[in-house]
Structure formats: structure tokens, C-alpha cells
Amino acid sequence: MQLVWFRNDLRIQDHSALYFAQQNGPCMAVVILSPDQWKLHQDATIKIDFYLRQLAELKKSLCGLNIPLHIQTVPLWQDIPAALKQLCQRFQIKTIHCNIENGWNEKQRDLSVATQVSKMDCQFEQYTDRTIFPLHTIRNKSNQPYQVFSAFKKNCIEQLNICVPQALPAIEAQQMVFNNEKIDNLIPSLQQLGFEAIPAEKQQLWPVGEQVALDHLMHFIDSNLVQYDQTRDFPAIEGTSQLSVYLNIGILSIRQCLEALFNAQQGHFYIENSGQQFWLNELLWREFYQHVMADFSHVSKHLPFKRNTENISWLQDDEALNAWKYGQTGIPIVDAGMRQMLATGWMHNRVRMICAMFLAKNLLIDWRKGEAWFMQQLVDGDFAANNGGWQWSASTGTDSVPYFRVFNPTSQSQKFDAQGDYIRRWVPELASCDAKQIHEPYAYITDSNLDYPLPIIDLKMSRQRAIATFKMGNAK
Numbered sequence: 104m105q106l107v108w109f110r111n112d113l114r115i116q117d118h119s120a121l122y123f124a125q126q127n128g129p130c131m132a133v134v135i136l137s138p139d140q141w142k143l144h145q146d147a148t149i150k151i152d153f154y155l156r157q158l159a160e161l162k163k164s165l166c167g168l169n170i171p172l173h174i175q176t177v178p179l180w181q182d183i184p185a186a187l188k189q190l191c192q193r194f195q196i197k198t199i200h201c202n203i204e205n206g207w208n209e210k211q212r213d214l215s216v217a218t219q220v221s222k223m224d225c226q227f228e229q230y231t232d233r234t235i236f237p238l239h240t241i242r243n244k245s246n247q248p249y250q251v252f253s254a255f256k257k258n259c260i261e262q263l264n265i266c267v268p269q270a271l272p273a274i275e276a277q278q279m280v281f282n283n284e285k286i287d288n289l290i291p292s293l294q295q296l297g298f299e300a301i302p303a304e305k306q307q308l309w310p311v312g313e314q315v316a317l318d319h320l321m322h323f324i325d326s327n328l329v330q331y332d333q334t335r336d337f338p339a340i341e342g343t344s345q346l347s348v349y350l351n352i353g354i355l356s357i358r359q360c361l362e363a364l365f366n367a368q369q370g371h372f373y374i375e376n377s378g379q380q381f382w383l384n385e386l387l388w389r390e391f392y393q394h395v396m397a398d399f400s401h402v403s404k405h406l407p408f409k410r411n412t413e414n415i416s417w418l419q420d421d422e423a424l425n426a427w428k429y430g431q432t433g434i435p436i437v438d439a440g441m442r443q444m445l446a447t448g449w450m451h452n453r454v455r456m457i458c459a460m461f462l463a464k465n466l467l468i469d470w471r472k473g474e475a476w477f478m479q480q481l482v483d484g485d486f487a488a489n490n491g492g493w494q495w496s497a498s499t500g501t502d503s504v505p506y507f508r509v510f511n512p513t514s515q516s517q518k519f520d521a522q523g524d525y526i527r528r529w530v531p532e533l534a535s536c537d538a539k540q541i542h543e544p545y546a547y548i549t550d551s552n553l554d555y556p557l558p559i560i561d562l563k564m565s566r567q568r569a570i571a572t573f574k575m576g577n578a579k
């Protein structure tokens with residue numbers, strides 16, 4: 104019997120481990136839930152809820168293929184090797200198949216499973232699936248990993264010019280191997296796992312299912328892709344795909360995205376349209392951060408990529424941190440973004456950058472506090488992308504923004520939310536402000552009884568303070 108171990112890849116289409124396991128004989132599947140580990144990793148409850156809802160879909164899909172799914176709960180990843188060993192003994196598993204996960208803890212977990220099961224003559228096979236290219240294969244001329252995105256991208260595009268990885272063929276239903284009654288396949292509720300329930304209206308924002316994800320992808324490709332380069336930076340409009348949530352728990356594969364992108368131009372690689380070029384760029388940013396995490400393990404250990412930035416003197420200011428967390432800073436675009444994330448579990452990319460830079464530069468609060476808060480709130484929380492985004496914004500990362508470049512949130516707001524529609528949506532206290540006032544209400548309205556906080560910081564002073572502090576920190 105072959106065992107497919109599903110983790111952050113809850114789908115049956117274009118699933119490398121499932122596809123190759125089936126070539127080797129009859130399969131069963133396992134999902135191991137680890138609530139205490141999720142808490143340690145700061146996973147958002149809304150993300151866990153999304154995962155459990157998709158798990159119910161996976162269970163149905165596997166049932167249609169006659170593949171029994173065993174679902175087990177253990178507290179921590181350190182408990183997984185023993186759980187899998189027992190399962191392998193019980194069902195005489197010959198090989199465990201799973202897709203590679205590249206975080207540091209994930210690698211330790213998998214290493215430990217491989218060691219345990221090898222003692223009982225069970226193989227452990229891992230496949231590239233989450234990334235376009237196998238980890239540790241995109242190298243510069245000196246055979247070193249890239250630290251700059253543009254060079255990494257160039258190399259990826261050269262490889263894509265030779266061959267675009269294709270989605271795998273659909274798999275067929277197998278003969279029934281045994282009755283589902285032999286296994287545990289009940290999905291525990293969020294509450295049974297120790298988390299608070301998510302209100303139905305929040306769940307409805309993120310429908311699950313492979314077909315839902317594929318329809319969403321095709322809708323984006325047909326309706327938004329061509330003008331993506333012009334619309335992607337404006338948070339008031341739906342200019343981006345919102346596919347991150349499906350990519351992150353693997354309801355959708357990166358190969359399916361590439362296939363849809365290249366089919367949109369009749370399979371040709373040369374991308375004439377800049378919307379398509381820009382979208383490929385974003386998929387490659389995702390790829391870049393995953394390769395960075397695999398090649399530079401210190402970023403998974405709460406350390407900055409640039410080690411010299413460890414000397415920056417961050418401020419301890421819990422009042423400001425809380426104002427930021429709950430969208431009460433008095434800087435409308437920041438408050439709108441933070442409130443969008445609290446209300447929906449998602450935030451627009453441009454606003455993620457503005458909010459992150461505001462915390463790390465203007466408030467001079469350690470970016471790791473912001474990184475953790477984002478993980479605790481985001482339905483698309485992904486360690487590599489979140490860490491990469493935070494280190495970019497805080498100028499501590501690989502190929503990050505230079506330390507002296509500090510976004511002015513007001514100018515960003517005037518540029519990317521010119522009419523103030525995004526702010527009005529998430530900060531209703533400012534609904535009566537016109538398009539000029541809304542970006543910095545207290546510059547225009549002095550005698551009002553606006554129920555909105557005064558700015559918690561002076562942007563000009565804090566910008567200069569950030570530059571001076573970073574300069575000193577870097578120089579140490």
C-alpha cells in the first residue's frame with residue numbers, strides 16, 4: 104500500500120505526490136492536524152478554518168477516487184513520526200509520498216519521519232510541487248543562490264523559455280482497497296481543536312473547493328489579467344487575483360497558474376502584454392522567497408536576512424503597536440489596511456507594504472512584531488511570503504527597499520487611493536471627508552468632532568528618525 108501524506112496541498116488535481124504514488128500501486132491518504140504547532144507558528148484562526156473546510160472537500164474528492172483518507176490529530180509536529188510509524192505498521196505501507204515543504208521546522212519534521220520509517224523498511228519520497236523549480240537549483244554563475252530578485256527572475260525566465268512545467272494528467276479512481284469504516288476520518292471542529300469559531304459571514308468571503316479556485320483563476324485570467332499592470336496597485340478595485348489564499352494551502356497549484364497564464368497567450372512564452380508580464384513577476388516573487396527560505400535557513404529562525412541589521416535599536420512602544428494592530432493610528436490608509444485585514448483576513452499588497460513600512464520605519468517597532476501579527480490575522484498567511492514582505496519593507500531582507508527609502512503613507516494614499524474610496528470603505532468615520540481631506544483629515548479639519556484619532560506620530564520627524572537609526576544600526 105502507498106500512503107499519500109497531504110499537508111499544505113489539499114487538492115487532487117496536479118498533485119505530484121498523489122500522482123506518483125498512484126503509479127506505484129493502491130493508495131491511501133493521511134492528514135495529520137497539529138493544533139499546538141499551528142499556535143506556535145501563529146497561524147490565524149481564519150486560515151485554520153479555511154483549511155478544515157477544504158479538508159472536507161478533499162475527503163469527498165478522495166472518496167470519489169476510492170482512496171481512503173485517515174485523519175488524525177496530534178498536538179505537535181514532534182508527535183508525527185510516531186503517529187505515521189503506527190499507521191505504516193497497521194496498513195503495511197511500502198512508501199510514504201509527500202510534497203516538499205521548505206521551512207526549517209518542516210524540514211526537521213520530515214527528516215525525522217524519514218528516519219523513523221526507514222527503520223521499518225518503509226520508503227519516504229518527496230516531490231517538488233509548491234515551487235516551479237526544485238529548491239537549490241536556481242543558481243548564479245558561481246553556483247550560489249541569488250540574493251537579488253531581478254537576477255533570480257532572469258534565470259527563471261531563461262528556464263521557462265526552454266520549458267514551462269505542465270500540470271500533471273488527471274488521475275483515475277482506483278479499485279476499492281478497503282472500507283472507510285477501517286479508518287478514522289472525522290474532521291474535528293475548530294472548537295474541538297481549541298480555536299474560536301469563525302462567523303459565517305467571514306467564512307463566506309473565502310469559499311473552498313478546487314473547482315471554485317480554478318473558476319476564480321480563469322475569471323481573473325479572462326477579465327483582469329490584461330490590465331493587471333495598471334490596476335494591481337489600487338486597493339479600491341479588484342485588480343489582483345486574490346489567489347494567494349488558494350495557493351497557500353495548495354487548493355491550486357503554481358503549475359495550474361502558469362498553465363492558465365501561458366494558455367492565455369496561446370502557449371507562447373514571449374509575453375507581449377505587460378499585464379501578463381507583471382503577473383508572472385509576482386508569481387516569481389513568490390518563488391524567490393521560497394528559494395530564499397530554503398537556501399538561507401536563518402530567515403526561518405527570527406533573524407534578519409542582513410545580519411548587520413540585528414543592531415538596529417527598535418523602540419518598545421506597546422501603545423503605538425496596539426494602535427497599529429487595530430487600525431487606530433490616525434493615518435487613514437494604514438488604518439484602512441489594518442481594518443481590512445481584521446475584517447476579512449486579507450489585505451491588498453500595496454497596503455501591506457505601506458502598513459509594514461509604517462510600523463518598522465515611522466514607529467520604529469521591530470518588524471518581527473508586525474510579521475507575527477500579520478500571521479495571526481491572514482487567511483493567506485505564508486511564512487516565506489510574509490517574512491519576505493516584512494523584511495523587504497523593514498530593509499532587513501534580501502533585495503529589500505534601501506533603508507533611506509521610507510514610504511510617506513499620505514502620498515501613497517493620494518497616489519493609489521486618490522478618491523479615498525478604499526479608506527471610506529474601511530474607515531467609515533471619514534466617510535464625509537472629500538477626496539482631498541480624506542488622506543490627512545486633521546490637516547484640513549481642525550474644529551470638527553470627527554470620531555477619529557489624531558495621528559499618533561509626526562511623519563516627517565519619524566522618517567528622519569528612522570533613517571538616522573538605521574544608519575547607526577547598520578554601521579555598528
Ligand SMILES: Cc1cc2nc3c(=O)[nH]c(=O)nc-3n(C[C@H](O)[C@H](O)[C@H](O)COP(=O)(O)OP(=O)(O)OC[C@H]3O[C@@H](n4cnc5c(N)ncnc54)[C@H](O)[C@@H]3O)c2cc1C
Pocket residue numbers: 335343344345346347348350351385386388389390392450451452453455456459477481483484485486488489490491492493496
Ligand atoms: C508585509 C507583507 C506581508 C505579506 N504576507 C504574505 C503572506 O503571508 N502570504 C502571501 O501569500 N503573500 C504575502 N505577501 C505578498 C502579497 O501581498 C500577497 O501575495 C498578495 O497581496 C496576494 O494577493 P493576490 O493573490 O491578489 O496577488 P496577485 O497580485 O494576483 O499575485 C499573484 C500571486 O503571486 C504571489 N505574490 C504576489 N505578490 C507577492 C509578493 N510580494 N511576495 C510573494 N508572493 C507574491 C501570491 O501567491 C499571489 O497570489 C505579503 C506582502 C507584504 C508586503
